[in-house]
Amino acid sequence: MPVRWAGWCSCSLQSAGRRVRRMSRIILCASLLTAALVVTAAQPPSPRLGIGDVPPPLSPMAWIKGNQVTEFQSDHVYVVSFFATWCGASRQAMPLMSQLARQHAGDLTVIGVNVRESERGDPSVESISRFVAERPESFDHIVAMDDPMTAPLFQSWMRSADMYGTPTAFVIGRDGRIVWIGIPIDDRAVYTFEQAVADAVSGSVNLDASRAVHVETAREISEYLEAREVLADVDAARMRGDHAATLTAIDAVVAERPEYRHRTRDTRLSALLHIDESKALAFAEQELEFVSAGELAEHRGRIAGSIGRTVAGHPDLSPAAQAWALFYLRQGIEAEPEGSGGVLNWLSLAELEHARGHIDQAIAAQERAVRLARTAREVTAESLKELERTLSEYRAQRMDGATSP
Template sequence: MTASMCMRMVLSLTIFGASIAAAAQTPASQVSAATVKPSPAASQPAEPQLPALRVGLAAPALKVAKWVKGEPVEQLKEGNIYVVEFWATWCGPCRATIPHMTELARKHGGQATFIGVSIWERPAEKTEESLLALVEPFVKEMGDKMEYRVAIDGIGREMAQSWMAAADRNGIPCAFIVGKDGKVAWIGHPMSMDTVLEEVIAGTFDVQAEAKRQEAEWRQQQERIKLERPIRDALSAKDYKAAVEAIDKALAAVPAMEEDLVPVRFNSLVQFDQTAAFAYLKTLLEKGVFEKNPYHAFNAAVIVSRNADKIQNPDYALVLAALEKAQAGQQDNPSVLAIYAETLSRVGRNGQAVEIQQKAIQLGEPLVGKGLTQAWVDAQKARLEEYKAKNK
């Protein structure tokens, strides 16, 4: 994923923290864009309306299903400052943010009230009891790493609707700072709010300027959404050439979109013009893209691996160069290490592949049931034996 702050995924399939579109993920109910003739009204969409909840507007009420930690907050009282952060038990970035929230809560104790609200949970049954069964053990496990008030949004998702959806925020973790006047002073990623919170507490934060900044950011995002639409349509129709053309048009209009679209463009090129795909990969390598964002290299390697049966002349040496620029061997992500080992083996460096694959398995085994499956570990062990056999 990009280093977004409460930003949505740009396109659908995530491999290594970056968004990758895959036509195979398109719902069967979605009709090919090429078969649809839009009406005049559809071809000229209405101007998007600003979110109902924005910086400078009154904060919604707290309508949680249950408080699971700390003293309940029945209402947001004027004269007090609140940090309302939205998260979920299944959200890795949320888990990573929790200790920082605790650090801020301890630092600003008595000056601001911190509330973590679990939303968008995925219970086995749609009951409040099932929600509680997910969240309570998680909070208990976090212990003093999660040292602030915690509540659960109900099955009706009132908090998700009245806060997140109303603010047009589609990603978590996401924090709202509510000022002493009861109005939203700031919305963003919890890891980015330290200075803002200090200024809100000190009474020096310029809420009006922040409202203008966030509105401008929102309008830019709407432009990006418009530019993404033909990319999505082309991918849904599996028209990869059209997807690349739409991507290039989007990048010409908003060059900053390249950070999100690098893997999508490479994946699309692989489907219909492999020479151009590897030329693009070489350009990215020469521009230093993989040093700036290693995930682009990891994703490129996965794309090549997944399409190995259709690529006639794969340039594994180039893929390996990208991985090494991204320092793949120094990563602690077992999946990254596994794809690095596979690429090493592809270029004949089987001794090093064995070493890296052993590291991948060692790091992966403790994660079974926590993001990895036993089947994945077993598959990597089988590959390790293959690398050993080739290294003899």
């Protein structure tokens, strides 16, 4: 999976610590990692949908909030944003949609469409209505709901455009045609969602740049879906907690597809930690030597941080293993001190120091994580509150004279 996705996909973070695992699910949307593919072989492929095309009609199962949009009026801009309530990145994008709706009032209509809710949430109109009503600041725009069973809008819009993850946004220009398709919170896109919206309102969208964003994102999604199919047995064994079977499945994959050695590193390390800690640490050292000598050498520090998070998050570590985790985490922090990766590195360091009984060091690391989280776009308001609660817990323990959890 391309490194560019690290800001919103948790594929490289799935083996972090208990608190870090929870945070990574909130901070970084896991929708592209663990959700079931809605499209099946029994369903005929939908027509392809791209930049410059007329958008499909909006025929949702239910309109949750605001006026129904039965057609796209000319000389007006629309955003159709697909979200899932269980997706952290979707929650991150919701306030942005409302902000743009207010900023361009009169010229722009934003329609949030709930999709894929049955994969993890409660796929009922009542549940989605309650979710929206409880977050008025995030839903200052129209909201609708796709049918959770037949998923007509997910098919006719997202899958037709080779999109899959949430959030995904479509911008419809004043001429009634699609002028941008992509991930609205991907700041590293060559042509960002917010810029495309502003340009659509002014009538000067860069269609070539929009096509480049759509093509690149669709390519990465295709690679992800292929990888998920290849790793199906690995994920199934991991989910049921069969560590020996996980290792066997990884061996089978790597034997046939050597390029998957990097993709399965943290999963293999996590399984090994459950079976034999010394072998796991030896494997970690071996992998970093392999990385240092290969084409991924420039990413060695980031990979060390990922390994450190994996080791640090394992329960019942020996003092020696904790020391190794600390060593790897420091390398990760040096390579990636900021951004979402930095937040998780510092957060994992705080949890590790807390487990070691070093409350002052835990507080210092947690404070750094909180400071970074306040300015990191990937971090949702809910995630920030959880980080701050943990910091308060650590400080209270210090006040009580505690030196260990």
